[in-house]
Amino acid sequence: MIMFRTYAAAALAAIALMSSAHVVADDRVPPVTNDLVRKECGKCHMAFQPAFLPARSWNRMMSELADHFGENASLSANKVAAIRAYLTANAADAAPGKLARKYLRRIGPGETPQRITDNPEFAREHRFPERVWKDPKVVTKSNCPACHPRAERGDYDDD
């Protein structure tokens, strides 16, 4: 009887571990692997993983760098082309994984959103009291690494 209980406990623990591992693996997107993208996009803010926006959004963004959320983020034409190629090739419509699909699902076919933080999926996963956003370390909603220490690696598993 004691033996059976031990086995049962072990099996339960194993299931719990596996299922939590399964849940954990959901909040991940492929990390940015392109050095130019990491350097140029990551200079002023975290280099967001392209899986959070569809290719058409990245295309629009790379065409409007002179007014990038109010900032002039212009780059040389060849850098723009290389970054655009990487972002569109790894965009939400191309990236594997549940998280990318969850974000893409909320975007209409005619929409070209620019702010990842405007996606309803983002709001759904970030329902916090206002004081959390007011933390001096946070500054703005797009500052992922303030709360997700492994965000740069595409790992948002820490909630």
Add this chain to the structure above:
Amino acid sequence: MTFRLPPKIEIALLKFWHAWLAGSFLIAYVTADEDTYAMHLFAGYAVLAAIAARLLVGVVMSVGSPLALPRPSAKGLVTWLIERKGRNPLFSWFAAVLFAVIGVSAASGALADGWTWLEDPHEAVSELALGVMLGHVAFVTFMYGGKRLLMRFFRPRKAVTPAVLACALLAQPVLAQAGDARRDAILAGYTVQARAADPSFAGFSAERGEKLFRATASGGDARTPACTSCHTENPRATGRNAKTGREIEPIAVSANPKRFTDKTEVEKQFGRDCKGVLGRECTPREKGDYITFMLGQ
């Protein structure tokens, strides 16, 4: 005397000269034998010529040029010891010692061709010169790469493989030395522009740069009324982008030797940040003042 060449040419000349001196000394050192006497003689004269040419050029070039010779002074040493700011004075002292010992080594060699009694002193001085040169390599490696490498060893943040470490160790002194020269070239470029804008321009000033750094303006973005809004009051500290929350590496050269070494990057950053803080572009004089201030920080 004042004399300048385009910054790129000055740096190329400096690199060429360094290779010339180091190469000819090495050849002279390994051929110091009866069998290879002709080559030893030739290489030795090449060393002597390199030293003579460098001293001549160093006197002619104006202060600020990478080809100007930094003059060691006891006063500079004392100031540095008290304030702990700016370039380590050991750099200029080391340069002076190198010139002296290599110069005496080469000159005594040339004379020993006629006065054979000088051969033994020549050999002794040359051994000493090699020792000082190895010290120079160790010093430069430590100043530019070693300090940071040691920090990484004792405060490991990322997994660093031995291969990467080895590459970094080998590349650091070269890169860092080039960093200094590249920064000088950027400043030299702003000097030319500043003089073109104002013929009475008389050099950059760290004080004006500090004033600019700490001043509050109202023409730019409301979130960034001053440079210090992101870089903090302490240029040696890690800053934070006031709009995105992104960490910013220290702006002071002493805390971040990579600063102001990539001309395109520097221009891009001034272009964005001057607009964000002042609501206008910075003048070449302001850019030069700013870099000059950060150089001493």
